[in-house]
Amino acid sequence: MAVLTIKNLAKTFNVGTPRASRVLDDISFDVRGGTFVSIVGPSGCGKSTLLNIISGVEEHTSGDISLTSDSGGPARMGYVFQDPRLLPWRSVMKNMMYVQNDRSEATVGRCRKYLEMVGLTKNADFFPGQLSGGMQQRVGIARAFAVEPDLLLMDEPFSHLDAITARGLRAQLQDIWAQSKKTVVFVTHDVVEAVELSDRIIVLQPGGRIFEDITIDLPRPRRQTDPTVATLQAEVLGRLETMKAMARTPEAVA
């Protein structure tokens, strides 16, 4: 398991040019091992930029970020994107194995286990073009968990799917996460989804500051039909609407 520590992180694009724009400002939070944390906020508030900085794809401008694994060695990260990014010329199983470091029986067994958890055992020899969008995303999720990462980064993985498919996948993700207890940082603009999945929700406001860090203390598994889940979803949605209204009067959130 990994612990992610972010301290006074800031990001400005196009530093030193007339187009310079600060996207993240004074971001500080920790994610303890085995926690599911969602980052939510309105479009353009810097969610994906933050995830890209955590993954190392993007440099930060100032502040500190560290990821430590229990083993003391370098922490391994896994990714799930909006688009599953499967190689079309490889079968499902070969896509799963492609990101693995070895071809051992144990690794093959682990890939099979996660494929089974997303209900795709029978599709192991299919090619991505023979699968629906939801099935492809399930392969992407199984592939990311099968790497057994210390930290799993997920960037709006269900946003391209229809509502019913997304709901089914959220239920599956909860089940897989409950069994694997990976540390997850999950970006979404969907508060309803965040409440269903997360131990904690970090709300970013326009200008890239943390507006609120909300603990979601609800029993699992959570289903959208559960009234306590629906009540909390409505409450968090209300807080986000308040934040958006405040952002329209900038001095209120500065």
Ligand SMILES: Nc1ncnc2c1ncn2[C@@H]1O[C@H](COP(=O)(O)OP(=O)(O)OP(=O)(O)O)[C@@H](O)[C@H]1O
């Ligand atoms: N490479 C870049 N160069 C300059 N500006 C960038 C770059 N990448 C992102 N931005 C800007 O940073 C801001 C935050 O973008 P980001 O994609 O992180 O937001 P987001 O919260 O994930 O938005 P969305 O929910 O719409 O995906 C936006 O104004 C965007 O235009």
